[in-house]
Amino acid sequence: SAVISQKPSRDICQRGTSLTIQCQVDSQVTMMFWYRQQPGQSLTLIATANQGSEATYESGFVIDKFPISRPNLTFSTLTVSNMSPEDSSIYLCSVLRTGGVGELFFGEGSRLTVL
Amino acid sequence: SQKIEQNSEALNIQEGKTATLTCNYTNYSPAYLQWYRQDPGRGPVFLLLIRENEKEKRKERLKVTFDTTLKQSLFHITASQPADSATYLCALEVRTALIFGKGTTLSVSS
Numbered sequence: 001s002a003v004i005s006q007k008p009s010r011d012i013c014q015r016g017t018s019l020t021i022q023c024q025v026d027s028q029v030t031m032m033f034w035y036r037q038q039p040g041q042s043l044t045l046i047a048t049a050n051q052g053s054e055a056t057y058e059s060g061f062v063i064d065k066f067p068i069s070r071p072n073l074t075f076s077t078l079t080v081s082n083m084s085p086e087d088s089s090i091y092l093c094s095v096l097r098t099g100g101v102g103e104l105f106f107g108e109g110s111r112l113t114v115l
Numbered sequence: 116s117q118k119i120e121q122n123s124e125a126l127n128i129q130e131g132k133t134a135t136l137t138c139n140y141t142n143y144s145p146a147y148l149q150w151y152r153q154d155p156g157r158g159p160v161f162l163l164l165i166r167e168n169e170k171e172k173r174k175e176r177l178k179v180t181f182d183t184t185l186k187q188s189l190f191h192i193t194a195s196q197p198a199d200s201a202t203y204l205c206a207l208e209v210r211t212a213l214i215f216g217k218g219t220t221l222s223v224s225s
Contacts, residue, residue, distance in 0.1 A: 004158075033212065042204060042217040043159070058212070092158050102147060104213055106158030 002027055002095050004107035012113045018081045021110045023093030028073035031096035033104070034066070038089045046091075049076040083114045118142060119216035121205060127222045128195055136190040136219045138205030145207035148181055148188045153202045153218065162203075163190075195223045 003026040013019050023032065032049040046066055047055040055068035070076045080087050093107040122137035138148070147166045151159035165172045165181040165188065172179045178191040192199050202218040 031211075035215075043215040045212050045214065048212060094158070097161075101164055102208060102213075103149060103161040103164055104159075105161070108156075108158050111156075 002029060002097065002105045004093055004095060004105055006093055006107035006110050008110055009108065010111040010113075012115060013083050014115055015084055017083055018079055019083065019112060020077050020079045021091055021093070023076045023078070023107055025074045025095055027098070029095040029098055030073070032070060032076045033094045033096075034068060034076070034078045035092040035094060035106075036089045037092060037109070043092065046078070049078075080112065083112075085114045088112060088114045119205060119207065119214060121203075121216040121219045123219055124217070125220045125222065127224065130196060130223055130225045132195055134192040134195050134199070134221055134223070136203050136205075136221070138188040138190065138216055140186050140207060143207070143209060144183065145209070147208065148179075149206045149213065150177075150179060150188075150190050151204045151206060151215075153204060159204055159215075192221070195221075197223045197225050199223050 005024045007022045034046040035043040036046055037043050045058045046061045047057040049055050049068050049070040051070045065081050067079045090109040090111050092109045094104040097103050118141045120139045128134050147164050149164045150162045153159040163179045165179045167183050176193045180189045200223050202220045204215050204218040206213045206215045
């Protein structure tokens with residue numbers, strides 16, 4: 001199994017600011033994903049973080065709002081830019097298990113509250 | 116677009132009974148379907164994966180069925196325990212990414 005560490009675990013932010021969430025994996029993984037889980041909702045895929053190239057964003061999510069970096073096979077960042085209260089959510093990093101059958105491992109999430 | 120529905124937001128059962136959760140999907144024919152458990156304040160944890168050519172998969176007290184004709188998966192927890200109380204999510208693959216249902220929150224009372 002993969003151990004995934006996310007930082008920060010939670011934060012309270014002011015409207016209009018940006019916050020970068022870090023995701024560190026204890027082993028090299030090919031596929032990394034960023035999800036959002038709004039209160040009372042399920043997980044929504046934001047983007048696939050591709051190593052060495054631009055992230056692949058899902059419909060409704062754009063790079064200017066959620067820039068993603070993936071400098072190597074164990075690390076990724078997600079920035080939530082120009083935040084508004086609607087961005088208050090849990091942001092989760094996940095990785096595809098190497099050698100698995102398609103299951104994901106998740107970090108514990110980063111809970112952001114935007115005032 | 117792909118739609119995943121889990122039959123109810125909450126399910127309350129007595130300890131020892133069998134919990135049955137339903138996941139229905141539309142507009143897609145996934146090669147497999149997955150179930151996850153999520154506890155409050157934690158990330159989801161993978162439980163089981165069932166492929167389109169499998170009718171049933173078991174793991175300890177868990178059983179998953181997959182009916183591709185009905186486009187439905189059933190998730191059973193037998194001899195349920197209070198420790199099984201959590202939110203259970205179904206997920207299926209859409210264009211190499213996993214898409215999740217909203218989940219069913221199971222409460223098992225002693």
